[in-house]
Amino acid sequence: MVQVKKLKDGSRQIILTAKQFDEITKVLSELAAKTKASTILLADISGQLITQRGNTDDINTAILSALAASDFAATSEMAKLVGEDAKFKLLFHEGEKRNVYLSNVGDNFFLVVVFDVSVTLGLVRIYTKKAIQNLLTVFETSEAGEDASKLLDQDFSSMLGDMLDESFK
Amino acid sequence: MFINWALQEINLKIVYYGPGMSGKTTNLEYIHSKLDPSLTGELVTLKTKEDRTIFFDFMQIEVGRIKGKKPKFNLYTVPGQVYYASSRKIILNGVDGVVFVADSQKDRMEGNIETLLDLENNLMTMGYSLENFPWVIQYNKRDLPNTESLELLEKKLNFFNVPSFEAVAIKGTGVFDTLKSIINLVVQHVQRQL
Numbered sequence: 001m002v003q004v005k006k007l008k009d010g011s012r013q014i015i016l017t018a019k020q021f022d023e024i025t026k027v028l029s030e031l032a033a034k035t036k037a038s039t040i041l042l043a044d045i046s047g048q049l050i051t052q053r054g055n056t057d058d059i060n061t062a063i064l065s066a067l068a069a070s071d072f073a074a075t076s077e078m079a080k081l082v083g084e085d086a087k088f089k090l091l092f093h094e095g096e097k098r099n100v101y102l103s104n105v106g107d108n109f110f111l112v113v114v115f116d117v118s119v120t121l122g123l124v125r126i127y128t129k130k131a132i133q134n135l136l137t138v139f140e141t142s143e144a145g146e147d148a149s150k151l152l153d154q155d156f157s158s159m160l161g162d163m164l165d166e167s168f169k
Numbered sequence: 170m171f172i173n174w175a176l177q178e179i180n181l182k183i184v185y186y187g188p189g190m191s192g193k194t195t196n197l198e199y200i201h202s203k204l205d206p207s208l209t210g211e212l213v214t215l216k217t218k219e220d221r222t223i224f225f226d227f228m229q230i231e232v233g234r235i236k237g238k239k240p241k242f243n244l245y246t247v248p249g250q251v252y253y254a255s256s257r258k259i260i261l262n263g264v265d266g267v268v269f270v271a272d273s274q275k276d277r278m279e280g281n282i283e284t285l286l287d288l289e290n291n292l293m294t295m296g297y298s299l300e301n302f303p304w305v306i307q308y309n310k311r312d313l314p315n316t317e318s319l320e321l322l323e324k325k326l327n328f329f330n331v332p333s334f335e336a337v338a339i340k341g342t343g344v345f346d347t348l349k350s351i352i353n354l355v356v357q358h359v360q361r362q363l
Contacts, residue, residue, distance in 0.1 A: 046263020
């Protein structure tokens with residue numbers, strides 16, 4: 001299971017193991033192949049990019065996921081205002097050359113699919129739906145997580161401090 | 170916080186919070202202008218025609234690999250005006266640390282207090298509290314003539330005794346000290362939580 005932990009201070013922590021990451025990448029690659037999407041992102045609702053597929057060289061995907069997350073959040077607020085109790089599950093932006101399709105993946109994640117207008121929306125919808133089911137299965141796969149405390153030790157803090165000093169000169 | 174073991178990445182979200190016109194965007198603009206372009210992405214600002222932040226500003230900072238790990242800091246600002254309350258709440262989603270940018274001018278004290286209470290309320294709806302959450306205060310606009318004394322600002326705003334910094338964000342004074350301090354606090358906090 002992708003660890004989405006509520007910590008004692010209330011903060012939320014998402015930890016993805018290497019195996020889960022590989023499986024998620026596989027699902028996204030398949031979605032990219034089936035829909036001919038130019039770019040696909042998986043991000044968490046706070047706007048952190050998790051992984052990306054397709055042509056991402058020309059796009060700042062960190063910014064795209066931050067914007068998409070707020071797009072989603074803004075629409076949830078809109079849903080509340082108009083009396084829709086559930087969140088809107090998907091958003092669609094239609095352009096002249098490119099369309100963007102955004103869809104929830106469970107409560108904590110969402111997918112962004114950027115595709116050419118020549119691709120039919122129905123096709124994108126069908127394969128995205130399938131990909132979401134597969135992603136949810138991956139998220140629920142039980143697996144012993146790696147010990148996160150090894151990731152950030154005391155050395156890490158002091159080295160980070162030095163690097164910040166260096167960068168902020 | 171988001172940790173990706175496959176890529177050894179740690180993503181942390183830091184939000185600049187504060188009343189309207191206190192200099193949140195200016196902080197980000199200064200950081201963006203001074204950092205080596207290889208360390209930072211584009212600075213995105215969603216502004217109104219009058220140059221006020223309507224939704225948020227965003228930029229990402231990387232400092233390279235540390236012991237194989239790649240920390241990434243996502244910096245956001247919130248719109249300060251009172252009527253953008255719901256945008257502020259949205260942007261706080263998943264936040265790991267807050268920089269409260271206060272306006273040092275005498276007539277802005279009420280705005281500072283009001284916004285700090287708004288921050289506390291929003292944090293509480295997410296289950297956090299200012300008392301045990303990583304945050305720092307920046308007293309901005311110290312160069313202006315009618316500023317409040319540091320003592321009074323500390324007394325009125327810094328009731329949890331968090332790290333605080335005097336700043337003139339437009340000239341960059343105090344900007345990096347503030348950022349470094351919040352990054353350190355967030356990393357320490359994460360270490361304790363893991």
